[in-house]
Amino acid sequence: MNHTQREVHALTELLETIADHKYVLGDRLVEVGVSGPNIEATLAAIAMAQGELGHARLLYNWCFDLRGIRGKKAEIYGQTGKAFTSIVNVNNWITLIAALYATNLAIDIVWQSFLQANHPAVTSRIQKLIREQQDHLIYAKSWAYELRHEQGAIPSRFAQALNHTVNEVYVWLTEIEKKEELQTEGYLPMNINLANQFKEHLKEVAAESLVQMN
Amino acid sequence: MVATKRKTFDIFARIKRGDPLTHIGTVEAENEHLAKVYASFTYDEEDWSEMTVVDRSQIVWVKKPNWLFAQKEGRVR
Numbered sequence: 001m002n003h004t005q006r007e008v009h010a011l012t013e014l015l016e017t018i019a020d021h022k023y024v025l026g027d028r029l030v031e032v033g034v035s036g037p038n039i040e041a042t043l044a045a046i047a048m049a050q051g052e053l054g055h056a057r058l059l060y061n062w063c064f065d066l067r068g069i070r071g072k073k074a075e076i077y078g079q080t081g082k083a084f085t086s087i088v089n090v091n092n093w094i095t096l097i098a099a100l101y102a103t104n105l106a107i108d109i110v111w112q113s114f115l116q117a118n119h120p121a122v123t124s125r126i127q128k129l130i131r132e133q134q135d136h137l138i139y140a141k142s143w144a145y146e147l148r149h150e151q152g153a154i155p156s157r158f159a160q161a162l163n164h165t166v167n168e169v170y171v172w173l174t175e176i177e178k179k180e181e182l183q184t185e186g187y188l189p190m191n192i193n194l195a196n197q198f199k200e201h202l203k204e205v206a207a208e209s210l211v212q213m214n
Numbered sequence: 215m216v217a218t219k220r221k222t223f224d225i226f227a228r229i230k231r232g233d234p235l236t237h238i239g240t241v242e243a244e245n246e247h248l249a250k251v252y253a254s255f256t257y258d259e260e261d262w263s264e265m266t267v268v269d270r271s272q273i274v275w276v277k278k279p280n281w282l283f284a285q286k287e288g289r290v291r
Contacts, residue, residue: 028257038220038242040241040242040243040248040252040256041248041252043255043256044252044255044256045253047255047258048255067246080269135250135251135254135255138247138248138250139248139251141247142244142245142247142251143248146244
């Protein structure tokens with residue numbers, strides 16, 4: 001694998017991981033989101049599922065392009081195995097919101113870093129996607145805040161679920177930071193600190209005290 | 215399930231610039247951020263050029279009629 005191939009491979013792997021997260025989130029938003037606590041939250045969950053699955057499809061097709069696969073794109077029947085275990089295991093409203101919030105926040109931080117680097121091959125393809133994802137992030141953040149300030153056992157169950165996803169997110173973001181290929185090619189800015197940005201954002205829902213990142 | 219009291223938000227929108235701003239419905243939400251998201255996902259039948267959500271409790275009335283089906287002492291009049 002030559003110099004350029006290695007960098008494109010690193011980008012493809014990253015995009016495919018994001019696509020996997022979105023694919024599984026879309027699936028879980030339909031399966032679990034349909035039994036949301038009220039009709040508005042349920043309707044929004046189903047609408048967001050369509051959005052996440054659409055983004056996943058777009059990203060998988062982009063990966064096909066980067067791998068040089070031309071012509072009719074293959075149908076997607078499942079993720080490639082890179083999605084967080086905590087998303088795959090979402091089985092109730094609390095774990096859904098924890099996974100949706102932490103994952104979308106992490107993905108948004110990665111997208112914003114791509115925008116900051118302003119690589120021509122990337123920026124134009126992600127702008128619409130970022131705009132559409134903002135509503136998902138607001139929804140997840142607001143629900144995370146609600147569950148954090150709920151009564152009874154819910155805040156502690158939410159904390160437990162959030163911890164599972166956050167630990168996976170933290171490892172993933174640290175791995176991205178260490179991929180020098182992404183920075184040398186200019187896909188991401190030099191010396192980025194994605195994990196620290198993620199920690200800072202958790203403060204928005206007063207969730208930083210709920211999680212223990214290694 | 216949720217401790218936060220839900221509020222009613224009225225939704226106003228116009229399809230094209232220059233069209234009247236029309237009341238198109240309501241959503242109930244825990245806060246204004248969720249109200250925006252719910253309005254955008256629920257009332258997506260048009261490509262609105264403008265859409266607003268207004269917390270009903272914040273509306274300042276100039277004239278307020280007696281509602282035909284207003285609740286009184288738990289019973290519908």
